[in-house]
Structure formats: C-alpha cells, structure tokens
Amino acid sequence: MEDIKTMFEERTSVRRYEREPITDYALSVIYSAILNTPTSYNGQQFSVIDISDQELKEKIYDLTGQKQIKTCNRFFVFCADYNKITLLAEKKGLQMPNVTHTVDGVMVGIIDATLAMCNAVIAAQSCGLGSCCIGYTRTANTEKLAELLNLPKGVFVVCGLAVGVPREKPDVKPKQPKGVVIHNNVYNSEGLAEKLENYDSMIKAYNAVRSGTKTDNDWCSHILDYYKEMMNYKMLEYLKRQGFDVVR
C-alpha cells in the first residue's frame, strides 16, 4: 500500500472506468470497510445496495443523467435505514420510538450512511480503484428511484458511489488551506473572509488551466449556483414519503 498521507493527498473523484470488473478481493475489502463502519451507538442505521445489474444501472442513469453509473463496474447506494430495527422491535413485541419523526433521527441515519460511504471510498482507492460519489442519486427523481430499488418505509437514499478500475488520472483539485478548515481549540473567524478570497482566486486560476474543460469560474459563484439549484430539491416531501415525517 502506498504511503497513507500521499494516498489522501492524491485522492480525486474518478469518473471514467475501464470495462474490466473489480476483483473479488477488492470487493471484499470494500465490504469489510462498510461493515465495520463506526455508527451511533453501534445502531448501524444504514444499508447499502450493491448494484451490478447493468440494466438496473442504466435505468438509474436515465433518472439521474450521471453516466458514471452505467460505466462503473459497481454502483453502491448508501441509505439511512430504520427499517431493520423496526422489524426486529416488532418481532420482539417492543415499542419502536418515533425516531423517524425527529431531525436527529434523520441526521443519525445520514451520518452512519455517509461514514460507510467514506470508508468505501478509501477502501476502493487503497485497492487501486477509482470512485465517484453521486449526489443525484439522492435528489433526482426520488420517487421513481425508491420504487426501482424497492425501498421500504424507514429507508431513504443518502448518496450513491460509482466504483471501477480507473481509466483516467484527474488533477487533484485545490482544496481550502489548513487555516480555513482547521481551527485550533475554538472557531476563529478572524481574517477568514480574506483567506477565502485567496482560495477563490486560486480556484479561478486553476479552472483556467486545468486539464479537461477549462472555465473562468471562481469558487464562490460556482458554489452559489449550486445552492440555487439545491433550493429546488423537495427533500421534505421525499423524507415524508419514506416514512420520515419530521416534526421536531
């Protein structure tokens, strides 16, 4: 295995994959990483749908428009999941608290599923594979996707992850510097706007010369455009349909 620090520094999303399948060993490493995810109270409030069926991948591509989903070897869908504990509680005749009606219940499910996905990203990279998180799995055509994946009440999609043998080595995107991301002991807003302005210019310069499509985007307006799009997502309705009728 390459040096861990270098591995983290060189991580990028990979969106183009070879046709060859990932090995059984690599898949078992990814599964181990997922199964031993740290979770709230060891509640394991998540499930993962491992999609290898090409026809199903293409149907999900049709819903999301993200071509990595049909070209990757495995598409993993990470879900928050309270169906499992509900089933067991019912079987044991125990009262299931209405945790799916609370913001914290939703947050715990999202945190558990996200940590599992993050473990899978690192596991894939350590096996020489490439991956790309696909947020459109959460936001595009939620009703149809829930139907395609046969999601019961108490389960909703947090994010998808495409994994395959890499066919590209993208540039590492410049990230915010240490002084902007990591605060020592307490949050420090001093000079933050100026440091962010520097980062904004750094991204603008990078976007002008990067390999692939070049743009004159800075970081701030690009992200604000994304937030504008985000304002149209109907997540509350989606959560309600999946049994998460959040009231507090």
Ligand SMILES: Cc1cc2nc3c(=O)[nH]c(=O)nc-3n(C[C@H](O)[C@H](O)[C@H](O)COP(=O)(O)O)c2cc1C
């Ligand atoms: C939650 C999440 C959702 C994402 N959704 C998508 C997506 O739908 N399509 C895509 O091409 N990339 C997606 N990405 C990848 C990001 O665009 C990528 O991580 C970001 O641009 C930084 O690039 P890097 O991963 O190469 O450092 C997503 C990443 C995360 C963490």
